[in-house]
Amino acid sequence: xxxxxxxxxxxxxxxxxxxxxxxxxxxxxxxxxxxxxxxxxxxxxxxxxxxxxxxxxxxxxxxxxxxxxxxxxxxxxxxxxxxxxxxxxxxxxxxxxxxxxxxxxxxxxxxxxxxxxxxxxxxxxxxxxxxxxxxxxxxxxxx
Amino acid sequence: xxxxxxxxxxxxxxxxxxxxxxxxxxxxxxxxxxxxxxxxxxxxxxxxxxxxxxxxxxxxxxxxxxxxxxxxxxxxxxxxxxxxxxxxxxxxxxxxxxxxxxxxxxxxxxxxxxxxxxxxxxxxxxxxxxxxxxxxxxxxxxxxxxxxxxxxxxxxxxxxxxxxxxxxxxxxxxxxxxxxxxxxxxxxxxxxxxxxxxxxxxxxxxxxxxxxxxxxxxxxxxxxxxxxxxxxxxxxxxxxxxxxxxxxxxxxxxxxx
Numbered sequence: 001x002x003x004x005x006x007x008x009x010x011x012x013x014x015x016x017x018x019x020x021x022x023x024x025x026x027x028x029x030x031x032x033x034x035x036x037x038x039x040x041x042x043x044x045x046x047x048x049x050x051x052x053x054x055x056x057x058x059x060x061x062x063x064x065x066x067x068x069x070x071x072x073x074x075x076x077x078x079x080x081x082x083x084x085x086x087x088x089x090x091x092x093x094x095x096x097x098x099x100x101x102x103x104x105x106x107x108x109x110x111x112x113x114x115x116x117x118x119x120x121x122x123x124x125x126x127x128x129x130x131x132x133x134x135x136x137x138x139x140x141x142x143x
Numbered sequence: 144x145x146x147x148x149x150x151x152x153x154x155x156x157x158x159x160x161x162x163x164x165x166x167x168x169x170x171x172x173x174x175x176x177x178x179x180x181x182x183x184x185x186x187x188x189x190x191x192x193x194x195x196x197x198x199x200x201x202x203x204x205x206x207x208x209x210x211x212x213x214x215x216x217x218x219x220x221x222x223x224x225x226x227x228x229x230x231x232x233x234x235x236x237x238x239x240x241x242x243x244x245x246x247x248x249x250x251x252x253x254x255x256x257x258x259x260x261x262x263x264x265x266x267x268x269x270x271x272x273x274x275x276x277x278x279x280x281x282x283x284x285x286x287x288x289x290x291x292x293x294x295x296x297x298x299x300x301x302x303x304x305x306x307x308x309x310x311x312x313x314x315x316x317x318x319x320x321x322x323x324x325x326x327x328x329x330x331x332x333x334x335x336x337x338x339x340x341x342x343x344x345x346x347x348x349x350x351x352x353x354x355x356x357x358x359x360x361x362x363x364x365x366x367x368x369x370x371x372x373x374x375x376x377x378x379x380x381x382x383x384x385x386x387x388x389x390x391x392x393x394x395x396x397x398x399x400x
Contacts, residue, residue: 073269073281098281098282098300098301101265101269101281102279102281103269104269105266105270105271105272106279108235108238108267108270109238109269109271114233114362115234115235115264115266115362117234117263117264117265118263118264118265130365135159135262135263
């Protein structure tokens with residue numbers, strides 16, 4: 001496996017907590033899979049957020065986007081598509097925030113990559129990614 | 144305006160079951176709750192500003208009952224995509240069927256609910272907008288046409304809401320804040336009996352059956368299990384100084400420090 005990409009989110013100058021958690025997850029999965037971990041951040045001024053994310057170990061890509069403190073989902077999608085085009089990642093991780101749902105859906109529509117939604121855990125089993133999804137009181141293991 | 148509401152027929156909430164192949168049983172279905180809020184808003188807009196409301200679903204035979212409820216609530220037309228090959232489709236295949244369906248129907252606004260009670264993915268609306276090339280307005284707590292050419296929504300955010308506007312046709316994904324869905328009236332129920340849903344198969348849509356269903360799915364359920372039981376939690380709510388003392392004491396009691 002080559003690369004894992006996290007679609008990060010910034011709130012103001014800072015990376016969101018979920019972005020840092022996904023960055024940590026990606027670094028761990030990359031180590032298990034012999035891959036590299038990357039995070040793309042889009043925003044007007046994400047310098048501080050970049051430092052925060054990089055402290056967790058992944059390579060950070062920055063896309064200057066928008067004039068607002070909080071870039072819209074479409075700006076994040078544009079940055080994500082550019083990063084996907086550049087890295088051709090095997091796995092893309094998106095946080096299940098409001099913008100994250102919009103971004104993941106848009107990427108499904110535009111890239112036609114398989115999508116596993118609402119994962120509660122992601123792990124490596126037999127060199128493949130398996131995610132846990134919880135629905136109506138049942139935990140699904142899906143690959 | 145003509146509004147097309149995408150509606151999913153889901154297993155009766157609380158009685159969801161899996162079959163032997165780990166697929167959700169779909170013997171008894173009802174309208175997805177989140178979608179009913181969009182139907183209600185569409186009906187209100189049609190009643191106040193004129194226009195028509197149509198509904199569309201993709202699902203097996205029991206989904207017809209859910210469509211009848213939508214017609215009884217006031218929808219004027221219903222479209223039912225039904226084909227045995229669709230069973231077991233993953234998100235990507237379902238998206239392909241929805242795209243093909245939407246190409247066959249005219250609309251000014253396309254409405255979709257925020258998520259479903261069975262899958263809970265909440266991504267197909269954005270995917271559909273991307274594939275159809277429509278402006279996408281999500282997490283709407285209010286929807287308001289601006290003349291006949293534009294639509295304005297309040298989009299919920301973590302710290303309030305944004306006001307977004309787009310030209311039509313557009314896809315709006317809405318929330319439960321749009322208003323409580325109405326109950327069908329007896330008159331509506333009677334009227335719905337004379338309204339038949341238009342049925343389409345994959346062949347009618349021009350969708351290759353080999354691209355949908357469990358055979359074509361890129362994702363696979365490999366196991367199911369009940370959620371792990373949670374251990375009892377001790378929540379420390381105090382001033383920082385006191386909280387630190389209590390947490391240190393708790394860790395010390397457990398031999399961690």
